[in-house]
Amino acid sequence: MKKVDRRIRKTRKAIITAYLSLLEEKNMHAVSVSDITERADINRATFYAHYEDKQQLQEQSIKEILDDLEEAIEIDESGERSAEFSLTMLHEIFQRMFENIYIHREFYAVMLGEHGPSIFAEKLQDIIRTYTQKGLEVVHVKDINLIVSPDIYLSYVTSAQLGVIHYWRKHQFKQSPVFMAEQLLMLYKLGGATVAEYKE
CATH class of the missing domain: 1.10.357 (Tetracycline Repressor; domain 2)
Structure with missing residues (x-):
């Protein structure tokens, strides 16, 4: 299996951590991509480079x-x-x-x-x-x-x-x-x- 680049893993971990922290506050429907990128301290382009949507x-x-x-x-x-x-x-x-x-x-x-x-x-x-x-x-x-x-x-x-x-x-x-x-x-x-x- 192809090894995922460490930088990619780090970015994905930041995105998932941000998403989880938001789910502690509200349900998925109330969480936006902007909420996730702001919490993860990344831009929207970076998010969409990894995921199509939330x-x-x-x-x-x-x-x-x-x-x-x-x-x-x-x-x-x-x-x-x-x-x-x-x-x-x-x-x-x-x-x-x-x-x-x-x-x-x-x-x-x-x-x-x-x-x-x-x-x-x-x-x-x-x-x-x-x-x-x-x-x-x-x-x-x-x-x-x-x-x-x-x-x-x-x-x-x-x-x-x-x-x-x-x-x-x-x-x-x-x-x-x-x-x-x-x-x-x-x-x-x-x-x-x-x-x-x-x-x-």
């Missing part, structure tokens, strides 16, 4: 962040690794997920915040669901047979993971990725009723 800026920045997340949580579906798929591997995946989110925490903080575009949370949820399903297919050798509806299970655990990510964001990512991975694994392993100590 929509492309948003789409590309979201794609880059979520592509990086997908790479971090990729599941090895080879026969050798699938036979070893376990709670230990799930813990590793959770830890990689939280570590990746932590690296990009400023982006997640804004995109999952009050003025963040809903499409980001939707795409994030789709990724979580896809990789949760992949994990099930590895464990069950593609023939998923659960004691509850697989679709309901996927909906439940996907929402749970996204909810934990939202919790982490709302608490300014204070807990470590290791701690968050352990907490999520415990919820997976024991289930909500066991953790809450409900009586029969």
Whole structure:
């Protein structure tokens, strides 16, 4: 893959940082290219040399962040690794997920915040669901047979993971990725009723 020039990376980072800071104040529709260029301390020609418009800026920045997340949580579906798929591997995946989110925490903080575009949370949820399903297919050798509806299970655990990510964001990512991975694994392993100590 062609390496992006350092000056280009620096300019794009300034543009994205400016855009994120503006999204902390107002939604995308209220943010103009002029707002972004003024905040980034660049001229409009420089902005348009990198992006067609603010929509492309948003789409590309979201794609880059979520592509990086997908790479971090990729599941090895080879026969050798699938036979070893376990709670230990799930813990590793959770830890990689939280570590990746932590690296990009400023982006997640804004995109999952009050003025963040809903499409980001939707795409994030789709990724979580896809990789949760992949994990099930590895464990069950593609023939998923659960004691509850697989679709309901996927909906439940996907929402749970996204909810934990939202919790982490709302608490300014204070807990470590290791701690968050352990907490999520415990919820997976024991289930909500066991953790809450409900009586029969």
